[in-house]
Amino acid sequence: MQTITIEGLGRKGEGVAHVDGQAVFVPLALPGEQVSLGEGVGDTCVVDPSPDRVTPLCPYFGQCGGCQLQHMGPNIYRRFKTDLVERPLQQVGIDARVERFIDASDSGRRRATLHARNNMAGYMRARSHDLLDIGRCPILVPALAQAPEIARAIGTEVGACDASFTASDTGIDVELRNIQKGARPDRLVPLANRFGLARLSYGREMLLLRQQPRVRMGKAEVNLPMGSFLQATAEAEEALARYVLESVGKARSVADLFCGVGPFALRLAERAKVYAADADKPAIAALDDAVRHTKGLKAVTAQARDLFRDPLTRFELGYDCVVLDPPRAGAAAQVKEIAASKVGHVVMIACDPGTFARDAASLVQAGFMLEGLVAVDQFAWSAHIEVAATFRR
Incomplete structure (x- = not known):
């Protein structure tokens, strides 16, 4: 193994060092740390941790591609x-x-897109196109605590798809994308009722509307369109x-x-x-x-x-x-x-x-x-x- 010293941070939060005049990018490394490099990313080992390093709040951190910075203490993070x-x-x-x-x-994110692949649901693994199956996501608002379970149930019914969740003031809004050809999203109506979804849609086509998703903005209440930005x-x-x-x-x-x-x-x-x-x-x-x-x-x-x-x-x-x-x-x-x-x-x-x-x-x-x-x-x-x-x- 080769030991290097991390000199700074790259644009995506990865550690940066120089070896023989070439920049080397080391995920999850911090400036000042001594890092031993193996043949692959998984072989990287921090020999001398930085005082700015903290324990990540999520058990999936390092595997999941959703977060890159949970190892950073508050000062270096800011x-x-x-x-x-x-x-x-x-x-x-x-x-x-x-x-x-x-x-x-x-309070956490009120919007998230989870990928469903048959009986698995979650985010893509870090630096990979493979899916990481998760039980929970701690950066989401409490109202979306069931999002992985809901996405997993949807994938079980219709196969591979992406489920975009929005926690509105009146309930959870789910928009499905990239459903495989031949799948029948109409089969999801009983599932949507079971989870109490406010709305379920696919490609701006309404599958179920139990309660119009709304969000308050100042004095006004806005009825969220399907697939709208928030x-x-x-x-x-x-x-x-x-x-x-x-x-x-x-x-x-x-x-x-x-x-x-x-x-x-x-x-x-x-x-x-x-x-x-x-x-x-x-x-x-x-x-x-x-x-x-x-x-x-x-x-x-x-x-x-x-x-x-x-x-x-x-x-x-x-x-x-x-x-x-x-x-x-x-x-x-x-x-x-x-x-x-x-x-x-x-x-x-x-x-x-x-x-x-x-x-x-x-x-x-x-x-x-x-x-x-x-x-x-x-x-x-x-x-x-x-x-x-x-x-x-």
Whole structure:
């Protein structure tokens, strides 16, 4: 065996060392540790553990590919997550520091996708396409404690499939994907009743509806469409919404772009007129329905619009403030129009620090200044982080 010293951390949280001038990546290793390398990953042995190493909270950690960072103590964990935000900005020439780090994972994730393979259910093994059968997942909210059991029962009935779980205010919503040809998902109705699911669907086709899945957003209640996007934790949604409201301030008119079902738009509408747009038509319909059934909101115009192909032009952007919450691909086309417009105030939420840095650089080059950089950690123990920032000309 060869013994090496871990020098730092890679982008996915793995230990990094150099051997004969070549970078070596060692999963689950920490900076400063002495590690003996064998022929395979499983032969790796930590000879001299770091004081930052802690005991993982999950018995499947190391086998399961869902979490990568449970061996990190709180200090190195926070530094790693903060660096995920700051490093891409530095690479595009923006010297900005995270002002606040918000732990938004306390009660657990309210969304998860489990893979079912006949009588097994769980997540994929680390660095593998093989399934790890699990009995529980400690990072999920208590309402999803039965998710592995439910997924296993579904797989037993219809064979291999993926089951996406959402814990709504009115019960568990399950959407099935990638069911094998010839399977009969209609056979799952008795099972869904047995587990008391609020809704069961496949490919946006309703199989069972016992109770409409709903989530409260500010004053409003939103009926979740099948397969709709929702922040992974309720704490993250609240933290990001507070940030948006504080940053938007007293703006009287706001454009909420990539608005989804309206976690920001509905709260903003309690104080300002809102234009909300997203390519997801069912999400826009759900937002529009929530607006019509909620008293005390100012005018909300909700429009289904593909902001990648058809961004609001510089001539349409006559708003006091623009809120952006794009998917991982970022908002390059929309940011280009904002940069060319007279908009002087932008609030951006992003789930990918790399595309966030790219879009931030475009705004800075157009005369904006970045302020209020915040990291929101809703994907605990993973190499993902949510970013929030404000831009002013």
